[in-house]
Amino acid sequence: MTGELFPRERSEPAPGAVLVPDWLGAREQLDLVAACRDWARPPAGMRTVTLPTGGVMSVRTVCLGWHWYPYGYARTVVDGDGAPVKAFPPELGELAHRALTAAYGSTGLERIAGAPDYRPDIAVVNHYPHGAKMGLHRDREERVDAPVVSLSLGDSCVFRLGNTETRTRPWTDLELRSGDLLVFGGRSRFAYHGVVRTHPDTADPALGLVGRLNITVRQSGLA
Template sequence: MTDGALFPRERREIAPGAVHVPGWLSLDRQRELVAACRAWARGPVPLRHTVLPGGGVMSVRTVCVGWHWRPYRYSRTADEVNGARVAEFPDWLVRLGQEALVAAYGESAARGEGAAPAYTPDTALINFYDGDARMGMHQDREERSGAPVVSLSIGDSCLFRFGTTRARGGPATDVELVSGDLFVFGGPSRFAFHGVPKVLTGTGSPGTGMRGGRLNITLRETGLAG
């Protein structure tokens, strides 16, 4: 699938277990996700800037589904926001995550091989980036499951920086993520440092239903019960 570029962008393994699949989401599916994210952003726990333990405020705005994330743990209720329980994680989002894993790794990855369980994401962290928002290099370590993280991009393109598991300031690969792109990281790259140093303002298509900015949806298995 192409994204309107002169030359098609090809599926690429950035590092072992880290796969970029350009143009994976159709325009219709992007619009559906945008509509769903707008509904979640209105509540029960609204879209907001997350406050870090040291008092800093993240430049992205976040809303969660299934489990509520705050640095650096999960809970069912957003006690530091309004005390409400977050929206339930829908079955169709589980299926989308499984389809994404098939696109990145092949059929056996989503179904589970041997004694390995099937991929069953139970939370989504949805980040909205305006033109000034950034995400520093970090690891996704709050989950008790080592299952892959599925990342979906809609709206403006961004520069995505993908490093190693060893050091925040170590060597990294820069990837341009365009609306509709899929990025999956698991296996040896599951705990790699990654971040978004730049959003390419004005590059998104109005056909997605976005009115500017970048939407990033990450699906994860928390490994938590209850």
């Protein structure tokens, strides 16, 4: 429950990008938070990522299906404990297929590159503790241009959706709340994007979650 008089409306902040507010119900959110806790446990659990520049990301990350590291994918946690990456859960694949239909409609899928034969096989789960953020970047380690499905849980955040050429303007700032679905594909698939800030203690206490969780589901195009 948001306590708002009118529901927030679906929007298209950029070509191929669709925001569907409150897409996940309360039960689905609780189930996903519980699943994230299981995925975060070692081996191949949640870890802090160090960039090639020596910088340390303020989010903590766990991967499913393929392990993301800067800037590639592997079958083991090459920048952590070396364990095999956890399997990609079929239920996340089913959820991502539902998400594409919710975003584009059953007929609109045909107009989005990679959507008609979408085969997701990666999930990257990021935990944002209070004060964490993520700089503008592009998800370009995948070998296909299938859409990215992004699910928000916990604290609200300011998500910045930029352009495909540079990290500078133009960009659009969106508020993402717990339960929101954001899909970016088509012309926005390789847009720069990031999280400017989170809003601490805005999550529903019933979630039992401190900070923000973001689950992104992708298709790798890898063998």
